[in-house]
Amino acid sequence: MDVCCDVEVDVNGEGIFMVDKKVLSSFSGRLRQLFGKSVSNGSNLKVIFHDFPGGAEIFELVARFCYNNGSIEISPTTLSFLHSAAYFMEMRKSASGTENLIEQTEKSLEEISYWTWADLLLALKQNQELAVDMINTCGVVQKCLDTLVGRLALTAETSPCLSTCSPESFGFRISCDSRSTESFKTSCCRSNWWFEDLLVLNQNLVQLAIKSMVSQKFDHVTISRFLFHYQKSKFISAQIDDKCRIIEMVVNSLCSLDHLSISYKNLMGILRISLSLNTSKCSRSRLEGIIGLRMDEATLDNILIPSPQGVNYLYDVNLVLRFLKSFLSGGRLSKVSNDRITRVGHLLDSYLAEVAPDPCLRSSKFIALATALPDSSRDSYDEMYHAMDMYLEVHTDLTEEETFNICSALNYEKLSPEACVHLSKNIKFPSSSTVQALLSQQTKLKSLLLDANYPNSGSSSPSTTTGAKNQKEESSQQLVLYAGKFRVMTENNNIKAHLQGMQCRVTELEKVCQKMQNQVAKMLRSKSPSHMNPKSLPRFCS
Template identity: 60%
Template sequence: MESCCDLQVDVNGEETFMVDKKIISSFSGRLSKLFAKSRSSVNNFKVIFHDFPGGGENFELVTRFCYNNGIIEINPSNIALLNRAAHFMEMNESVSRRHNLLEQTEKSLEQISYWSWSELLVALKQCQDLPPVAKSSGILQKCLDSLIGRVALASGSEASPYPSNSSPDSSGFRFSCDTRSTESLKNSFSRVTWWFEDLLVLNPNLVEMVVKSMLSRKYDHAIISRFLFYYQKSKFVTATSVEKRKIIESVVDLFCFLDQSSVSCKSLFGILRVALSLNISKGCRIKLESMIGSQIDQAALDNLLVPSPHGSNYLYDVNLVLRFLKAFLRGGISKISPVRLRRVASLVDLYIAEVAPDPSLKPSKFIALTSALPGSARESYDGIYSAMGMYLEVHAGLSEEEKMKICCTLNYDKLSSEACMHLAQNTKFPSKTTVQALISQQSKLKNLLHETNHSRSFTDSPCSISSNGSRGAKDDSQEQIVLYAGKLDISADNERLRAHLQGMQWRVMELEKACRKMQTQMAKIMKSKTTSHSNAISLPKLCS
């Protein structure tokens, strides 16, 4: 075919091609329409493309197709480029029924099940390098379906089955590059993670499509989670700050689609530390903090010790921990098991003890930490009391009113006797807290006396009187309650209360001795009844 160069084509400002207008337009509906509208008598035309897919290299492939009378070798390395160019240039059956590029690429795509694993990755990488409109052609989705189907079969996943001609034993299901077989890949990687490294060639947008397709096929969330952590860590090695931010935001968004039990809390903290230096979006940060907060019971103290943001005076980011706790409690206390709640309380107590010596920590933040969890979360407030002591020692300049606000979060009923006695003599605490500690101790003693009197009235029943003569020797191994008040250094106004408290303590000790004797007596009665094979009634221990 005789040709002339009467058409000048500028491709994206990269290259300029001189081609035959008649030959090119005979295969391109876009150019034929353009020339049909032109009324110019000029023989030489110039066409400028600003967004030609694949640039000058791909336009050269298109010209070869046209000059070769609609024939070109289509393979996985160029199918995505040619398919997109065919859409762009309108090289469809409306222009040429027998030799149109769009139909040829779509027929070639039907052989995707016979592509090797490496060829499939090459095609996917080309798809991601093309403009977004390339996704509308359908080639990207077909490549994704093929990739995920192969991963599912090779990993033994419960994902949707792939066509039988793509099984690992078939000629079309070749995972490896030309020099590596399927078996060598399985030996190099574990059965479920062998594909992790290969997918590093994909950008975050394409990884998002891969993961969402996996989720639609019920793929194992734990494996997807491991892949996302691997992807983030591996891509960070060579990524710029902008690329790192994009990767973090994409990975965090995908974590939200997973079962949170499959996402490692420790690894999330690793992402958080990196994300804080990248200035990620507010929405991404909220999602990340919410995921961490929902499983904060799995965290360790070191995880919480995140340095404060730039410009803050205090050592650690207390506000971050408060947001974690808010996320943890978001569903309501009733939905959190007592075991998890106590575990978080223990962790928070350790954290409070760590930040309490910080001289820059404001009282409002300290109060927020100590009151962040409900009272039912802690069985003992001794840890909180100890942290308060450290805080008040460092912040000795606080007013009595500020000190009282801090101490208001202390539950005196859940303080041990030792802590109460220590508090009564602790000059760092306000004087009012001394009275509250003593009142709490008095209340405990009254309850103990009531229980002891109730037990004694039970032993005065006819059953116990009948066995009054069989009292045994004192059992030194029995556990006894020792209440020691010590010397209380309090004001004269509280002296009467202290004396009353000591008197009650001595009375309890005397009652405890009597209770121990009665317990020994009842044990002998039970033993004698068992020996005589009578129907003995099991009696409870009166003291323990």
């Protein structure tokens, strides 16, 4: 065959090749089409490729395939590039009826199940620089990943040591990682023995590997541990932009896992890293959503995150509000257990106490925090009351409307008697708040007296009845104490008249209670044996 060099090929700026136009075009549909449109003026043609798969090295292999009349040796390390290059050059037909390059690479791909672990890793490592669209088109890289993950799934079902301590695997580890024999034998028997091996992959291939693991029902706990290990290992030498891409890849991969399989501590750690970097808003939002679903596992230190630059709040209140929104909406409030929502309620009250002294915190944000959870999340509102007290102590320039809106978040019926006493003397709170606290205590007393008027006969012992009566008398005394210590501003005549009416009603209730106690005592004396000493009867009042 006569061979002449009438075409100059520049491959990605890496190398220039002088080739025979007739030889290459007989195998490449792309070159046939290109040369068919060209007008030759007697000089050599020049072809420039900017994105040839594998660069100059792979083009040389493709040229050898053409010059050898469709014959070439394909190895695991060159398969992906040759397959991609064959598609790039449109090598679907061969001269003299021989197999074209696409057919030969696909035939070699069918034998991938016989590749060693080292062959798979080396093939992925050398071919991971392919463009994403090329990876998706040729499918070789994806098949390598699926085979790799299949090996991992198989070893997870049996024993890592039996499947990985093979001669070729050992040789690969020594050549690539320079590990000692003892170190390898130790790591071989761990469930995460493959973590270090997969560090050779870039973010794109790791994300594809995670998708393959999820599709093959790989253990989600192990996957999440690998992702965090990958992030920490890669961060050691990564630049800022690379760190952002790594974080975004890890977050996107974590979103495909069961969120309960992910360490909450690691989630909070990667959140703080994400906030310090310029990661995408979408990535941060997805991470916050996962964390918010498990808000009941958080501690106060977890959510005391400083505000971002440009915000004068001491802590990032908006972030906590987004956590709470995710907890309530994502967890479907009707399915959130009482224990979980109660834990979040206690956590939020502690957070309110921490942010209340911040002089820059606007009342709207404080109210948003105080009203973020439903009333069922709290058995007592004492902690919220004390947080409000601190907030009003610092923010003395609030309008009456702002103060009223803050106090509206309180459930006065869930305030303890001690908190009500403190509130009755607290001039920072509006008069309406103290009246509501007093009314709630009056309502409790009425409920107690109502129960006493309709006793559950035969179901309680004298001592139990005595304790209940003492409790009723104590509650009535507390109410009188609150009313006596409650100081009303002289200009508010309506409130003063209302309190005077309440005191009269309390006095009437005390008389009814005393009369009822006398009647119950007579009933007990009439039913007692004649030999029993009356002094031995339990006393209702002391």
